[in-house]
Structure formats: structure tokens, C-alpha cells
Amino acid sequence: MKRCMMVVLGLSLIVGVAVSQGEEMWKMHVHRSGGTDEYLLAEVDSVTFSRLAPPMVTVPPGVFVMGDGEAYCGEDEHEVTLTRDFYICQHAVTNQEYLDAVQWAYDKGHVTATTTSVLDNLNGSTERLLDLSRLGCEIQFDGAGSFYLRESPSSYAQSAYPSGYDPADHPVKEVTWYGSVRYCDWLSLQAGLPRAYEHPGDWSCNNGDPYGADGYRLPTDAEREYAAQWDDERLFPWGDEAPDCSRANFIDDGYCVGWTSPVGSYPDAPETLGLSDMAGNVLEWSNDWHVCDLGTDPVIDPVGPGSGSDRVRGGGSWHSGVAYHLSCAHRGLNNPSYSSSYVGFRAARTVSP
Structure with a gap:
């Protein structure tokens, strides 16, 4: 059986080299949608790739x-x-996969959020998507624009993991x-x-x-x-x-x-x-x-x-x-x-x- 890991990248990165007269400098050319964005590598702290879809x-x-x-x-x-x-x-x-996606959706205006709930904001819908008020929810919203993870405070979770646990996975x-x-x-x-x-x-x-x-x-x-x-x-x-x-x-x-x-x-x-x-x-x-x-x-x-x-x-x-x-x-x-x-x-x- 063929196993397929789907990795979806938001950008296709092609790294180019530019040499100036007198001083060698490296630039990164990012090509997308028919255009090119250019960055001095000396000014880039890091380049990270994230997988949008789970495996x-x-x-x-x-x-x-x-x-x-x-x-x-x-x-x-x-x-x-x-x-x-x-x-x-x-x-x-997972919690981390959903958090990454809902943070993106919030930043794009596709959802609204309070500290107790995430609501839909596409096509005029306001359906509840995620109930942050429940003890079982390990995704939380700080009220200022950022989602974060927590251990569930429920008695079930605390009894199952008395030494604590990482909710990300x-x-x-x-x-x-x-x-x-x-x-x-x-x-x-x-x-x-x-x-x-x-x-x-x-x-x-x-x-x-x-x-x-x-x-x-x-x-x-x-x-x-x-x-x-x-x-x-x-x-x-x-x-x-x-x-x-x-x-x-x-x-x-x-x-x-x-x-x-x-x-x-x-x-x-x-x-x-x-x-x-x-x-x-x-x-x-x-x-x-x-x-x-x-x-x-x-x-x-x-x-x-x-x-x-x-x-x-x-x-x-x-x-x-x-x-x-x-x-x-x-x-x-x-x-x-x-x-x-x-x-x-x-x-x-x-x-x-």
C-alpha cells in the first residue's frame, strides 16, 4: 500500500544569488503568483516551513x-x-494543528473569538466552532488576538496525568x-x-x-x-x-x-x-x-x-x-x-x- 504524506506549502521557494560590485551579498528570491519578492539574507533571521494539512x-x-x-x-x-x-x-x-489553523483564520477575519467561544465569520455564518468555556477544551484565547494551549483543568485530565502533560499532540x-x-x-x-x-x-x-x-x-x-x-x-x-x-x-x-x-x-x-x-x-x-x-x-x-x-x-x-x-x-x-x-x-x- 502506498502511503502518501501530503505536505502543502504556502510558497515555493527558489533561492537565487546576487553578487554586487565590491562586496559579495546574498539575496533570497521568493517567486510566487508570477512575481518575485527579494530579501537580503543578512537581514533574514530564519526561514521556517510549516505543514498546513496533517499527514x-x-x-x-x-x-x-x-x-x-x-x-x-x-x-x-x-x-x-x-x-x-x-x-x-x-x-x-491535534490541538496544535487546530490552533495553527484557527489563528490563521482569526488573523484573516474568517472567525471571531472571545475568551469563551470561537464563532464562524464566513458567508454570514455565526455558528459556534469551538467551545473555549468547557473544561475539556485545551485551546484558549487571550482576548487580545492570540490562541494558546493549556492542560485541561478537568478532574479526568488531572487524574490521568497527575504530573502534567503536553496537550499539543x-x-x-x-x-x-x-x-x-x-x-x-x-x-x-x-x-x-x-x-x-x-x-x-x-x-x-x-x-x-x-x-x-x-x-x-x-x-x-x-x-x-x-x-x-x-x-x-x-x-x-x-x-x-x-x-x-x-x-x-x-x-x-x-x-x-x-x-x-x-x-x-x-x-x-x-x-x-x-x-x-x-x-x-x-x-x-x-x-x-x-x-x-x-x-x-x-x-x-x-x-x-x-x-x-x-x-x-x-x-x-x-x-x-x-x-x-x-x-x-x-x-x-x-x-x-x-x-x-x-x-x-x-x-x-x-x-x-
């Missing part, structure tokens, strides 16, 4: 059976054909479905791609065709289950063995951790794709509106219902105490305005033809 892996198209006959809202089994390659984040989006929490899809839009804007979610009304993805979107988006319900069970109809991302604390962060005989763990703390599963934490740690939002009965008829590139009151989320979390909640086919639901200390997300993107 992603490629999932090829294929056919699988969605549902396993037992999981909640996964009782129905039907054949699903996915016709497009897609990228999906190797791990859930923990999955972002207290993010609504709207906050998840806006993160995808921010990645698209930074990469010069069309936004997948254009409309504040129903927030449809690419006018109801997520597979045809050029920009970043959430994985569809089918894509997420397909990636989690790759590629042998396994019950759990690691196989058919029952969950335990060596395989996932959840509640086994008591809490495995009692709070989130840094992404990638558990063996990659499915190992062939190299995905991490597809079960446990945090539940993850999907693109689709939720409906429990998916039927038994074969379907190609399913997009879910055209409307609804709740969005799909799956995968189980650090706070899940039922083993089947961690199954590939388990399909939970929450209102898109909902946020929690055990709900996060990972981004996806269709591979360009």
Missing part, C-alpha cells in the same frame, strides 16, 4: 460490506462501492461539526483550493457531491468505515480480537487512560494503511447526516440523506465503556452544534483525477 494516507477505491449485523445503526449490511481514491488524515486533528476536543468542516475550509483556502463547504444554509459539501469536491472535507460515513475495516471486513480496526487497553484508549476494566492520549500512541490500525486511533481516544465527525436504517441494497458512492437533525460520528472514545462502540460499523449521532471532551475529527480529500 494523510491514500485509500484506494474498492467494494466492501457496510455494517456488521450487530453494531448500533450498523445492523443493516449492504454492499458499497467507492469509486474514487481519497486521502484521510493519519490521525485525528492530543486530539482537539470541544469542536462542533461546524468547527470541523470550517477547519477543512481553512486548509483549502490556505492551499488555494475551492472550499468544499460553501453554503451557510444547509452546509452541504460541494452541493451534495462530497466525492467531487476539490478541497478538504470530512470523510463520508462510508469512507470512514471503509478505511477503518481495510480491507478484510474486520470487526475492529486492528482485527476481530476484542478491544483491550493495548489496542485502544477506552473503558475496559476501568479507564485505560481516563483522558485522551497523544495521537499515534497505539499501534497503527489498520496496519496496512498506517492509520492511528480509528477506534478509541475521540469519536470522530463524518460528513453525512445521520439515519440509522441504511437498508440492504447495493449503493455506489453513498452520500447519506439530504437533510437531518444530527450528523454521524463514530469510532468510540476514551469515555466509551461498550466494546461495540469501537467497532468499524458503529454509527453514533449528535447535533452539529454539539461539542464534547470526547469528540474530535480527521479531515479527508478526494484524490484529483
Whole structure:
């Protein structure tokens, strides 16, 4: 299986040399959008490169059976054909990755923020994206223009990490479905791609065709289950063995951790794709509106219902105490305005033809 690390750079840098008469001086020429910016290297303190999108892996198209006959809202089994390659984040989006993106969005005027909440400011929308007032939120805003990270003061986090912890690599929490899809839009804007979610009304993805979107988006319900069970109809991302604390962060005989763990703390599963934490740690939002009965008829590139009151989320979390909640086919639901200390997300993107 080919693994793809998507590194998106805001600039393509070409370093040139200029020699003056009498004294040798170095200049850096930065070429972009048909123009050139010039800098004296003696005046440049440092040059840094940052990755806009989290690391992603490629999932090829294929056919699988969605549902396993037992999981909640996964009782129905039907054949699903996915016709497009897609990228999906190797791990859930982290606090640091979300902080970097929301700081950029704030600086650009795409969001507004107070010390208690981050609100959307695109297309006239004012939906809540991130609830900073909750104890579980490890991203904070200083009220003067800067976001920063903190350890959660919740009793769960403090009990799990009595000596302290670095929240940077923990999955972002207290993010609504709207906050998840806006993160995808921010990645698209930074990469010069069309936004997948254009409309504040129903927030449809690419006018109801997520597979045809050029920009970043959430994985569809089918894509997420397909990636989690790759590629042998396994019950759990690691196989058919029952969950335990060596395989996932959840509640086994008591809490495995009692709070989130840094992404990638558990063996990659499915190992062939190299995905991490597809079960446990945090539940993850999907693109689709939720409906429990998916039927038994074969379907190609399913997009879910055209409307609804709740969005799909799956995968189980650090706070899940039922083993089947961690199954590939388990399909939970929450209102898109909902946020929690055990709900996060990972981004996806269709591979360009």
C-alpha cells in the first residue's frame, strides 16, 4: 500500500544569488503568483516551513460490506462501492494543528473569538466552532488576538496525568461539526483550493457531491468505515480480537487512560494503511447526516440523506465503556452544534483525477 504524506506549502521557494560590485551579498528570491519578492539574507533571521494539512494516507477505491449485523445503526449490511481514491488524515486533528489553523483564520477575519467561544465569520455564518468555556477544551484565547494551549483543568485530565502533560499532540476536543468542516475550509483556502463547504444554509459539501469536491472535507460515513475495516471486513480496526487497553484508549476494566492520549500512541490500525486511533481516544465527525436504517441494497458512492437533525460520528472514545462502540460499523449521532471532551475529527480529500 502506498502511503502518501501530503505536505502543502504556502510558497515555493527558489533561492537565487546576487553578487554586487565590491562586496559579495546574498539575496533570497521568493517567486510566487508570477512575481518575485527579494530579501537580503543578512537581514533574514530564519526561514521556517510549516505543514498546513496533517499527514494523510491514500485509500484506494474498492467494494466492501457496510455494517456488521450487530453494531448500533450498523445492523443493516449492504454492499458499497467507492469509486474514487481519497486521502484521510493519519490521525485525528491535534490541538496544535487546530490552533495553527484557527489563528490563521482569526488573523484573516474568517472567525471571531472571545475568551469563551470561537464563532464562524464566513458567508454570514455565526455558528459556534469551538467551545473555549468547557473544561475539556485545551485551546484558549487571550482576548487580545492570540490562541494558546493549556492542560485541561478537568478532574479526568488531572487524574490521568497527575504530573502534567503536553496537550499539543492530543486530539482537539470541544469542536462542533461546524468547527470541523470550517477547519477543512481553512486548509483549502490556505492551499488555494475551492472550499468544499460553501453554503451557510444547509452546509452541504460541494452541493451534495462530497466525492467531487476539490478541497478538504470530512470523510463520508462510508469512507470512514471503509478505511477503518481495510480491507478484510474486520470487526475492529486492528482485527476481530476484542478491544483491550493495548489496542485502544477506552473503558475496559476501568479507564485505560481516563483522558485522551497523544495521537499515534497505539499501534497503527489498520496496519496496512498506517492509520492511528480509528477506534478509541475521540469519536470522530463524518460528513453525512445521520439515519440509522441504511437498508440492504447495493449503493455506489453513498452520500447519506439530504437533510437531518444530527450528523454521524463514530469510532468510540476514551469515555466509551461498550466494546461495540469501537467497532468499524458503529454509527453514533449528535447535533452539529454539539461539542464534547470526547469528540474530535480527521479531515479527508478526494484524490484529483
